Amino acid sequence: MTTTPSTDPVSAAPSRFAHDTAVRSTGDSRYVGEVTSGWAVMEGGAPNGGYLMAIAARAMGATIAADERGPNRVDPVSVTAHFLAPAVEGPVDIDVEVVRAGRRHATLHAAMRQDGRECVRLLGTFADLDATGSDDVRVDRQPPPYPPVAECLDFTAAAIAQAEDGGYPPPPILHRFDHRVPHELAGWAVGRPAGRGEMGGHVRWYDGAEMDPLGVLAVLDCYPPAVFNTGDGSLGWVPTIELTVQLRRRPSPGYLTARLLTQAITAGGYLEEDGEVWDAEGRLVALSRQLALAAR
């Protein structure tokens, strides 16, 4: 590349995420979108699951937004995706079913396919997060005790610099985010794992766009597997079987703080990855959990 991104990623450019997750109705609760190449973990590899989930959730929200039975319930307060087959770059279609349209919540079911081959099946309940107010009732859970942004490693810039020095090219998805990672959690890539199943840090879009609720779905799946930080030596593929996200609020502007934890790898290689996302005002934005399989 002759032009490399600036280390200050904030710009007035239109949102890459909004563009790459756009869907278009073709009638009968069917939507089409385009899986782009910029969200893969490896060059030419399968796109990130959280990104796929965001495309589908956009179609689900659009379906209920167009329904005459109620208000703009476009935010998934709980959405579950089961990953059936790897997706590829190219067109995708999403068939959405309105399971129930209630006064406050709508439940939707969706199937995402490429060339007739189903890759993701989803079930979710949607609401209008702007209508729920912003005052928390009680949050015993606290944000992760990470150092402030300025004391974290500019992980994205470091990876780009390393590539320019002849190292491995950073994964395409790394270019989507401005990652500021606590040094303790960044050492796994150079043989200094933290010794527990944790990934996380401060994160925002690389292009400086505002983070919307659907962007949070991508954030919750954008880190390397938390199990890479256990120090058990396995850095192999950790395919996601199922990912569920609970969205609690629209994030305020600024960096989000995300933490992903794996605390139980059990027989057969099954593991959970529990995520949480907080906004710059210290408010809980989302919780997530996935079931994945550790490489054996």
Added chain:
Amino acid sequence: MTTTPSTDPVSAAPSRFAHDTAVRSTGDSRYVGEVTSGWAVMEGGAPNGGYLMAIAARAMGATIAADERGPNRVDPVSVTAHFLAPAVEGPVDIDVEVVRAGRRHATLHAAMRQDGRECVRLLGTFADLDATGSDDVRVDRQPPPYPPVAECLDFTAAAIAQAEDGGYPPPPILHRFDHRVPHELAGWAVGRPAGRGEMGGHVRWYDGAEMDPLGVLAVLDCYPPAVFNTGDGSLGWVPTIELTVQLRRRPSPGYLTARLLTQAITAGGYLEEDGEVWDAEGRLVALSRQLALAAR
């Protein structure tokens, strides 16, 4: 009642749970079952969500067990239920769709209806837990630090005794379980909440039956809402929007140890309830999370 259950509930009786969750195929991936009155939180009230989930999961497992494409993948390694309307005592039918039947995992989708009215929609991935082995790879997560069974309150016996002394009749679902609850977590009912969003204790079937993986689904939804122990004074209805369970192993015989935690009640009354179940050998059996709404 003239006959009251013994305080030693172990007997050779056939399993009440197996009877009350039985399903019968009527062909075309459709099953019928019977919602019985013994699983309600209030006499004559709606049956417990985990119980309904177990009926549906039994139909989903039966569907894939009858599929020629693979082995007995009858155990839900991850199953999500969205609750659409309260169920009532009486017949129920479950329509199951095989979304994908892979070598190790099968993904199934199901709709549970009563008289044509849908009450639960489910999506799950099933496997054969007996085929995954029993040796855990790594479990940093530890069982809850509860006192042993003998030092806990025999909550079921206490509730029955209280009713015989002229108190409120215990909820029907309480008779399904033999509950041994740490004293600290049992005081909420008499005005001494623990001061945090936690419920839990040791638990087994009241009739002494062996606990199968589907029984764990009912266990994970059988406690009063964890939020009742915060001391915030709200003891109102906490309807479940969505419940997801990850099953990791078939439990060993003996008491299970369950813990349910609510740590974030946010704007609009949304809260999570995170559950975990361990078996008598100290092994992780299941994790769960639900999204629910606190009464306002």
